[in-house]
Amino acid sequence: MNYLKILLFVALLFSVRFGSAQDLSKHQWENRLVLLLSDHENNTTFQAQLEEFRKDLTGLDERKLIVYQVMPGAYRIGLDDGDAKKSARL
Template sequence: MSNFKLPLLLILLLNISTIMGQQISDYQWKNRLVVLLTDSQDSQMYQLQLKDLKTDLQGLKERKILVITLTPNYQITGIDNGIEQKAVLNFKKLKKETDGFEVILVGLDGYVKLQQSKLLTHQELFAQIDRMPMRRDEIKKN
């Protein structure tokens, strides 16, 4: 794992105080997180990302993906197969770019697997996850 991922993981774990009133540790090993960081929920990139993720809610469910949106003024919403989620995150500490949009994938183990400032299609997201050893084990068991 690269050196920047560990500090980002620690920041993420320290700054997520609750999701639906639970501790982040309650989701580790149970859910993968996709955190959408956007300066505005009106941004075109954010809207495209959210629309794309919502096209395959079954795929999100199969892969245990919880989607959270975070804006600078702490308006936090999300989708987990259509159910709204709430979290407390530190936008400025998580965001690498100075403006625009970013997406972060956190694996079941709590480590950051991907962080990018371009659209991540659900096909790319699923392919990334499906290559992970834990996901391959989930597929074998099913």
Template sequence: MKFLLLLLCSIISLMTSSQTIEKHRWENRILLVISEENNSNEEYSNQLQVINDSLEGYTERKLIVYTVLPNKYRLLGITTNQEANWIKNSKLYSTYNENKKPFKVVLIGLDGGVKEERNAAISSEELFAIIDGMPMRRSELNRK
């Protein structure tokens, strides 16, 4: 009985984290800001400041940001200026930070594929250049 309960909890946990990313497919690009800690990691703090300084560019590129810690994650409220509550789950962290780096950023494209991974903060200019070079983004720009 205990085994079945544990198995059920594991399945629900896997479904929840994959749905988190999957629900944005074809709608938003995703930047995962992954860290072991949220207060004492300088790269993490620097990345959040870079994001905060360039909100308009993130919105224009349909880019949303999740902050991911070992046991929880949350969506940053770029367009609403409100951060969502933390959701307890370790699957995003273990899936996108298998090597357990102290800090990592992961860019996920509209198609759900990983487009860029870094172990250091990335500037908005560099991030926007990567996105603007993607075929789907060029199509978006051509339609405007």
């Protein structure tokens, strides 16, 4: 029975590590990432943070900042309000 639990745990670790995770290595030594996390895209604090970043797009480019909007089950890259991409739910 313990072997089954260990096998299940290892399978879970691999699914979390290699599932639909984002490959952030493409940004290594190139960009700085800003992760805006929210429970819902209409959250007022989340929207206020997006507006602050939108006020200085030149500053974002100069600092090589890339904003990821992260919500449960979805994400967006950048400051657009377009369709969110689906991500794995844990």
